[in-house]
Amino acid sequence: MPTELLSIQPAELQFQFEIRRQVSCSLQLSNTIDKCIAFKVKTTSPKKYCVRPNTGLVSPNGTCEITVTMQAQREAPPDMQCKDKFLVQSVVVPDDFKEQDISQELFNKDAGKDVSETKLRVVYIAPPQPPSPVREEPAEEGGQTGGFENVDRTFHDSGSDINELQLKLAEKKAQIAKLTEEKKTILHNTQQLQEQIASLREKSGRKMAVEQKASGFSFLFILTVGVLGIIVGYIWRS
Numbered sequence: 005m006p007t008e009l010l011s012i013q014p015a016e017l018q019f020q021f022e023i024r025r026q027v028s029c030s031l032q033l034s035n036t037i038d039k040c041i042a043f044k045v046k047t048t049s050p051k052k053y054c055v056r057p058n059t060g061l062v063s064p065n066g067t068c069e070i071t072v073t074m075q076a077q078r079e080a081p082p083d084m085q086c087k088d089k090f091l092v093q094s095v096v097v098p099d100d101f102k103e104q105d106i107s108q109e110l111f112n113k114d115a116g117k118d119v120s121e122t123k124l125r126v127v128y129i130a131p132p133q134p135p136s137p138v139r140e141e142p143a144e145e146g147g148q149t150g151g152f153e154n155v156d157r158t159f160h161d162s163g164s165d166i167n168e169l170q171l172k173l174a175e176k177k178a179q180i181a182k183l184t185e186e187k188k189t190i191l192h193n194t195q196q197l198q199e200q201i202a203s204l205r206e207k208s209g210r211k212m213a214v215e216q217k218a219s220g221f222s223f224l225f226i227l228t229v230g231v232l233g234i235i236v237g238y239i240w241r242s
Contacts, residue, residue, distance in 0.1 A: 009041050009094040009120040010034060010062065017072055017090060021128040024076050031070040031092075031124075035062040039096045042106050045070065046091040046152035053088075055155040059106045061097070081128070088126040091152040095119050108154070 011034040019027045035041050045058045054073040062068045072090070093111045095118065113119045 008122055009037065009096065010043060010092065010122070011036055012092060012122055012124070016125045016127050018127045018129055019074050020131050021077070021080060021084065022131055023080060024078065026073060026076045028071055028073040031072060033062055033068045033070060033092070033094075035064060035066050037096075038064045040064060040099050040101060041094050042097045042101065042110060043068070043092060043094045044106065044108075044111050045155055046093070047088065047155050048090075048151050048153070049088045050153040050155050051075075053090075053155060058155040059103070061101065061103050061106075062094075080130075084128045084130055086126045086128050089152070090124040090126070092122045092124065093119055094122075 013032045013034070017029050017031070019029055021027065033043060041062045043060060043062060045055045047053050047055070052075055054075070056071050056073075057068075060068055095111060097110075111117070111119050
């Protein structure tokens with residue numbers, strides 16, 4: 005393996021683990037040579053951690069501070085043991101190299117580049133008094149970096165619990181909106197029904213008035229005919 009280009013302190017990432025609490029730790033990358041070095045940080049659990057910055061340049065004989073933040077966890081792992089690992093890749097670049105020119109291909113060893121790699125363990129420390137962490141036996145390491153993935157710069161500080169609460173809140177808002185729309189529909193239908201009832205009452209009143217008028221006319225006609233009949237009969241007898 006090539007000689008490590010960067011001195012990394014501390015040699016492992018230690019997090020004071022607490023359930024449902026976001027915690028952070030720092031790494032310091034030191035360049036001990038007189039050439040510019042580009043670096044990239046990867047991890048086996050990219051959704052669990054945020055690394056700022058996860059790529060960058062370290063000037064000759066300079067240093068770079070990195071902050072690693074672990075997302076809030078719902079439960080502690082068995083025996084407080086963590087199998088997550090980080091990989092710091094580094095490569096010498098020209099002095100005029102720009103940070104925006106850093107790409108995955110820059111750290112591709114298949115292209116014959118002299119890429120230095122340093123693996124770091126993750127150790128959980130239980131508060132308030134840290135126990136002595138049980139160190140894992142290091143696995144045989146070659147030039148392979150399988151299992152490590154790039155770390156995204158974007159990180160939601162609220163954690164998964166807040167995301168779930170936001171999802172539930174959105175669902176409740178949708179339910180309220182649906183109920184409000186149903187209420188409007190019911191009120192509209194009720195108003196239409198009341199208008200129809202009023203219209204029917206008005207038509208019924210008109211019909212009754214017409215019938216009463218027709219009934220009065222028939223009685224008057226019969227009465228008139230009867231009186232005329234009596235008068236005609238009287239005259240006929242005379």
